[in-house]
Amino acid sequence: MRPFEHLPHRHPFVMLDRAEVVAEGRHAKGIKLITANDPSVSPDGIFPSAYIVEAMAQTSGIASGKKTGSMLAGLKNIEFRGTVLTGDVLELESVLERNFSGLYFFNCRASVSGKTVAEGGVILYFDETA
Amino acid sequence: MEKETLIEELKALIVKSLKLEDVLPSDIDPDAPLFGSGLGLDSIDALELVVALEKTYGIRIPDEDVGKEAFASLSALAGYVIKNKK
Numbered sequence: 001m002r003p004f005e006h007l008p009h010r011h012p013f014v015m016l017d018r019a020e021v022v023a024e025g026r027h028a029k030g031i032k033l034i035t036a037n038d039p040s041v042s043p044d045g046i047f048p049s050a051y052i053v054e055a056m057a058q059t060s061g062i063a064s065g066k067k068t069g070s071m072l073a074g075l076k077n078i079e080f081r082g083t084v085l086t087g088d089v090l091e092l093e094s095v096l097e098r099n100f101s102g103l104y105f106f107n108c109r110a111s112v113s114g115k116t117v118a119e120g121g122v123i124l125y126f127d128e129t130a
Numbered sequence: 131m132e133k134e135t136l137i138e139e140l141k142a143l144i145v146k147s148l149k150l151e152d153v154l155p156s157d158i159d160p161d162a163p164l165f166g167s168g169l170g171l172d173s174i175d176a177l178e179l180v181v182a183l184e185k186t187y188g189i190r191i192p193d194e195d196v197g198k199e200a201f202a203s204l205s206a207l208a209g210y211v212i213k214n215k216k
Contacts, residue, residue: 073174074174076178097181098177098180098181098184099177100176100177100180100191100193100194100197101173101176101177101193101194101197102173103173103174103176103177105177105178105181123174123177
């Protein structure tokens with residue numbers, strides 16, 4: 001799946017190169033290739049933690065299965081366990097835990113070569129009255 | 131479980147799961163509203179509380195209407211948990 005066809009985000013803020021729906025409406029995976037040309041990568045070759053979280057949120061947007069845009073409403077117990085560098089393939093996974101009153105809570109994990117670099121909860125808001 | 135014991139448990143659960151830094155469990159009035167004018171929780175807190183309650187007590191808060199009843203106060207929440215606990 002080409003992520004930008006399923007997300008409102010556009011270059012340079014599409015934080016996924018490819019995505020896959022594992023279970024419609026609740027589980028998705030994505031990858032991002034970290035390259036030195038990427039404007040989100042710092043001059044010393046580090047992919048900033050804030051963008052890892054954004055990639056987790058975008059993966060969650062795809063997991064939701066919703067075509068409408070959403071807002072990143074909150075983060076819960078996000079932990080960073082490693083540094084993401086140029087040349088890495090960042091793998092994202094998001095699973096819906098619960099939705100309530102337009103807010104969706106996803107458990108997310110970001111990893112490189114099987115090693116967790118970040119994990120935690122992402123809360124997205126969808127305007128379900130629209 | 132007695133309601134009074136459960137209310138004390140729920141106070142600790144709310145403070146811990148919502149990371150209420152300026153609130154002690156003993157500060158929470160069992161009869162005051164949890165949202166808005168009472169404890170001042172918001173909609174994101176509601177979602178986090180739903181997740182914590184469902185994990186801890188195996189109850190289900192299916193929608194906003196049921197949530198409004200269950201979250202009317204700590205005392206109402208304890209009643210809901212006792213009635214629906216698995």
